[in-house]
Structure formats: structure tokens, C-alpha cells
Amino acid sequence: MPVIQMTIASPSQAPDARLAEIDRALRGRDVGRAAQLISELTLSRPAYVDGWVAAARLAQLTADPARMRAHLEKALTLAPGSPLIRLLDVEAQIHLGDVLSALAALREMEADAEGDAAWLGRISEAYSQCGNFDASERCARAALALDSESTALQYALSSALIATGKLEQAEDLLDRLIESNPRDYDAYYNRATLRRQTPDKNHIDAIRKAIDETAQDSMSAVGLNYALAHELEDLGRHEESFVALKKGADARRTKMAYRVEKDIVTMARIAEVFDAEFFGKARNGCDDEGSIFVLGLPRSGTTLVDRILSAHPEVESLGELNDFPLTLTAMGRTVPGPGDLISKAVGLNMRDLGETYLHRIRQRGKGARFSIDKAPANFLYIGLVAAALPNARIIHVNRNPIDNAFGMYKALFRMGYPFSYNFDDLAKYMRAKSGLMMHWHAMLPGRIIEVHYEDIVADQEVQTRRLLSEVGLAWDTACLDFHKNTSPTATASAAQVRRPIYTSSVNRWRRYEKQLAPLINALGDNE
The missing domain is CATH 3.40.50.300 (P-loop containing nucleotide triphosphate hydrolases)
Known part of the structure; x- marks a missing residue:
């Protein structure tokens, strides 16, 4: 599970300096130290909402969605209207297998989120986790109507379109996304996989240009090299394709602590x-x-x-x-x-x-x-x-x-x-x-x-x-x-x-x- 956001806006409560140390411990996966600090924080300030969010974050890190949900329920009693806590609670429900409750909560949040592009975008992502890609598409479109320049929302919509088989629409959207933000490197790979590239219609020159403009050992270069390899293979340029592929794979592997x-x-x-x-x-x-x-x-x-x-x-x-x-x-x-x-x-x-x-x-x-x-x-x-x-x-x-x-x-x-x-x-x-x-x-x-x-x-x-x-x-x-x-x-x-x-x-x-x-x-x- 991805690591969740650390804090909830709680203007009526003074911030606690321990949160920064907890955040460092969690990001470093020092579970013992994080657990000690969170226990001290929640015992000394039981009405401090960010303490319970930190506890939920620890439970998420240790893959314990039941405990995560218990902490979030306490947080919700302190901040019942918080969109972030509600979304995190939905995530816990999904991992507990309670998809029906998660979908019901998302429908409520979707109604409450009218006019809020960021919240609608997060709800779109949660719908996709439930496998409801039609609802994910609906929320992403509603969010983009409010914030048409958001590349994150464009990317979310393209993912829903790909899942539902609307590949031409997805490619058009990714074209526009890359045109407006040539550094959104994930979009290059997704676009390359949507159809067979042809000599008359491909993106090889644009991908090479993007590769030249990024650090060769970065995650951005990984996606770009995979995109280049895919398109070159479609054109039968197999030796060039493999060179790009190996660059991407080698860079990806070096970033993994895997045995x-x-x-x-x-x-x-x-x-x-x-x-x-x-x-x-x-x-x-x-x-x-x-x-x-x-x-x-x-x-x-x-x-x-x-x-x-x-x-x-x-x-x-x-x-x-x-x-x-x-x-x-x-x-x-x-x-x-x-x-x-x-x-x-x-x-x-x-x-x-x-x-x-x-x-x-x-x-x-x-x-x-x-x-x-x-x-x-x-x-x-x-x-x-x-x-x-x-x-x-x-x-x-x-x-x-x-x-x-x-x-x-x-x-x-x-x-x-x-x-x-x-x-x-x-x-x-x-x-x-x-x-x-x-x-x-x-x-x-x-x-x-x-x-x-x-x-x-x-x-x-x-x-x-x-x-x-x-x-x-x-x-x-x-x-x-x-x-x-x-x-x-x-x-x-x-x-x-x-x-x-x-x-x-x-x-x-x-x-x-x-x-x-x-x-x-x-x-x-x-x-």
C-alpha cells in the first residue's frame, strides 16, 4: 500500500513537533521507533487528530488494514468532515474486502465533492481501486471540467479510458498531456502501448528528444526508454529497440533493493x-x-x-x-x-x-x-x-x-x-x-x-x-x-x-x- 499523507488540517489544534520525527521514522521504515513515538503522542494528546492519522499510517505501512481502520475511526470522530480521512478510510475498507461499503462511501463523497477538482480526482483513483472504472472516468471528467490544466487529472482519466477500452480517446488525451507537459514521462510509455506504431505515425523523435533532456539514470529515463523500445520494435528496428530496452531495464533494476x-x-x-x-x-x-x-x-x-x-x-x-x-x-x-x-x-x-x-x-x-x-x-x-x-x-x-x-x-x-x-x-x-x-x-x-x-x-x-x-x-x-x-x-x-x-x-x-x-x-x- 502506498504511504499516506501525514497530516490533516486542524487549525484549532496546535501542531506537535513529534510529527516530523514520526514522519522521518515512517519514511525510513523504522517501525519500532515510529510505534513508540505514536504511542506517546496519542496517549499525551488523545484529541489530536494528526496523532491518529499517524497511527493509521503506521498500520498501513505494516499492512494491517483492520488496525488502520480502527485508528481512522477515531480520527473521524475528531474531524468527521475531513475528505482525506474519509478517503483513507475507504482505502482501509478496500483492503479489508468491504468493497460495498467503500463504494457507498465514495458515492457520498462524490456528491459532497461537487466543485472540488482535487477531491474528485482522489475519488476517481479510489473508484479505480474498487474496479469501478466507469465511475472513475465520470469523476475524472468532472474534475477536469473544473481544472482542465491538471496533468494528474488528465493522467487519471487516461487510465480509466484504457481500462474501459476507449483507446483512441486515451491516445488523444495523452497526446494533449504530453504537448502541454513534455516532462510527464509516464505518459510516453502508456501512449506507446495503445496501438501498433507505424512509419508514418509514431513518436520516436519526440521520445529521443525527451531522453536527451533527462538524467539517464532517473525513473523518467526508465519510462522513456521503455516507450522508445516499444515503438522501435513496432517498426521492426529490433537492434535499436533492444538497446533502449536494456537501458531502461538496467536503470529500473538499480533502483530496487530486491534479492x-x-x-x-x-x-x-x-x-x-x-x-x-x-x-x-x-x-x-x-x-x-x-x-x-x-x-x-x-x-x-x-x-x-x-x-x-x-x-x-x-x-x-x-x-x-x-x-x-x-x-x-x-x-x-x-x-x-x-x-x-x-x-x-x-x-x-x-x-x-x-x-x-x-x-x-x-x-x-x-x-x-x-x-x-x-x-x-x-x-x-x-x-x-x-x-x-x-x-x-x-x-x-x-x-x-x-x-x-x-x-x-x-x-x-x-x-x-x-x-x-x-x-x-x-x-x-x-x-x-x-x-x-x-x-x-x-x-x-x-x-x-x-x-x-x-x-x-x-x-x-x-x-x-x-x-x-x-x-x-x-x-x-x-x-x-x-x-x-x-x-x-x-x-x-x-x-x-x-x-x-x-x-x-x-x-x-x-x-x-x-x-x-x-x-x-x-x-x-x-x-
Whole structure:
């Protein structure tokens, strides 16, 4: 969760000098020092609203939305009309899975925010967190009507337009945004991904000019180099494209304090804990039959499978949810005694885990027979999914490992997947993930539906019929026209899924075989 703003305007209360020290501790992630200072502040000044906001900020930093909400409720009793506290409370509700309450609160705030562009802009962002991109677009447009020059609001609107498939409108808006503010570098990358660039219509010269005007190791240069790489590849200028891509990826990786070894240890620990003994004892899960999990690595084809299935009239996609791990984390806090979350998860009541998860996700849906959770990283939780929801359909999407790895390397992810910016990290992570999937198949024979991206694009109808049959759905031709599916999507593939199926991504890595030699060698036999 992003770190929240520190203070609330409280003109009737004298400021407290301890806030600055608390802010430094939180920004430095010194949780112990921050907790001590906040405890002293709230005990000595219990009616000081900023103290409770600081306490909420600490709870947010430690990923404890229940505690965050409790502190915000105290803050709201002291400043009930504060837009910021109300928005933070909505964020806590979202992370607690209470989306219906969050949406109700946002509708109230939207009515109260009439005439306030900044507040409407924040509400637009909160609506998008709830997956309501139509409402997000509505608020962003209302905000821009009040402040047409705001690049932040233009960017918020463009994100909503992309999610709802209004790609031409989004490109026009990003063109205007860049024209008015050539230093809004994120906009260059978003624009580059919206369509296939052509020799007559591209932005390569403008991107190169922007790169020349910015520090080469900055985050701005990262986005610009990714944008340049994307557009050059569209034009078939592969050597130039890779040079730009590597510059962007190297700069992004140097800004991360990430060690892939921690993820490898975690996956090994998961396989160790969720063993034959666990599955032999796992009983009495939730009997729901409507859950579909589409999972795998990013850029493996999970969004394609999601869109094909959700084109069926009995299926709805809820997008890339983090509800399963959030449910697991919240319930894991209730297990007494020492131990990490992985070991505590074994002691959870599987029926409760399944039912709590379903309660969260049903607030996002419209009551279709089947609902899809398309979070790729749910492959980490397959054992718990199978135990808590024994009738759930678990679909693992696979792709040629070199194409998959290169697809991730080429994507500039806004959040997550820190292993994707370095060949060695990519290979190590993918090998560990393959090992974990082998473990799941050994523990759960016949429970995981394997789908291969290359098979789908080679024979869409045959593979779609097979997929529907495996899920338990009747044939429907709408699944062949998945690109006409009007439901929103906020994934990295948001633009691609608006087009019919194409084969140009199969063996794309061969155009870069020389440059990818270190990656290919590191991957080895990673099937």
C-alpha cells in the first residue's frame, strides 16, 4: 500500500513537533521507533487528530488494514468532515474486502465533492481501486471540467479510458498531456502501448528528444526508454529497440533493493509445508463451485484466457485481485504463537478461509455463475486454494519460457514483479516457479488445468472448446470474439485484448536471439 499523507488540517489544534520525527521514522521504515513515538503522542494528546492519522499510517505501512481502520475511526470522530480521512478510510475498507461499503462511501463523497477538482480526482483513483472504472472516468471528467490544466487529472482519466477500452480517446488525451507537459514521462510509455506504431505515425523523435533532456539514470529515463523500445520494435528496428530496452531495464533494476533469493526460499518453503501430509488432512473446505483461478507468470497469456472465458454469458472476470493473499494474511494474524505466515496457514480452518475469500470477491461481482480471479501470482497459493475451495477451477497458463521471460523483461510494471528487469533474476525466479508447479501437480494430480498460450493462438476454437469443457461450460461462440468483450481490464495487456487473436508473439524472442543469449543460457531446460 502506498504511504499516506501525514497530516490533516486542524487549525484549532496546535501542531506537535513529534510529527516530523514520526514522519522521518515512517519514511525510513523504522517501525519500532515510529510505534513508540505514536504511542506517546496519542496517549499525551488523545484529541489530536494528526496523532491518529499517524497511527493509521503506521498500520498501513505494516499492512494491517483492520488496525488502520480502527485508528481512522477515531480520527473521524475528531474531524468527521475531513475528505482525506474519509478517503483513507475507504482505502482501509478496500483492503479489508468491504468493497460495498467503500463504494457507498465514495458515492457520498462524490456528491459532497461537487466543485472540488482535487477531491474528485482522489475519488476517481479510489473508484479505480474498487474496479469501478466507469465511475472513475465520470469523476475524472468532472474534475477536469473544473481544472482542465491538471496533468494528474488528465493522467487519471487516461487510465480509466484504457481500462474501459476507449483507446483512441486515451491516445488523444495523452497526446494533449504530453504537448502541454513534455516532462510527464509516464505518459510516453502508456501512449506507446495503445496501438501498433507505424512509419508514418509514431513518436520516436519526440521520445529521443525527451531522453536527451533527462538524467539517464532517473525513473523518467526508465519510462522513456521503455516507450522508445516499444515503438522501435513496432517498426521492426529490433537492434535499436533492444538497446533502449536494456537501458531502461538496467536503470529500473538499480533502483530496487530486491534479492531474488528471498522469493526462491519462499517457494521452497511453500513446497515443504504444503506436503502430502497437509493434503491428506485437508478436509471440509467450502463447497462453492463458482470460482475460477487463472494464474501463471505475467505475460504468459493469463489475460487472454481470462477474456476468452469472461466472454461467456455465465462468467464474469473480477480482474487481478489480491483478495486471496489479503484474506490469508488477515486470518493468519489470528493464529496464536510464533511462526511465519506459511506455517500458520496450515492451522487455518479451510472452510472459513474459503468462505471469507468468497465474501470479499462477491462484493465486486454481479452474481454470474462463475467468477474469475486472474491474479497471476496466485500460483503461490494453489495448495490453499485447493484445500479451501475444493471445487474451484484452477487454470495454469504456460508459454514458451523464452518468450515468457522476454515478454516480462519488455514490460514496465507499475507494481510488483521486481525479478523481471534482470536476466539472471528472471531465470532464477522462473526455475523456482517451475519447481513449485511440479510440486503442485504431484500433490494435486488432475486438479490443475494446464493451458498453453501457443496452442490457443494456433487453434483458437479447438482450445476454447476444450477449456470450456474443462470448466463445465456449454459452448458459446461469443468466446471466439473475446476482443468484443466490453468489460474493463486494467492489466498490462489492456490494449492487446481489444484485438482479435494474433500469432506474432509466438517465438518473438528469435528476433533478439543474439541479445538474449545470456537469458537463454540461464533458463536452460525450463519447461
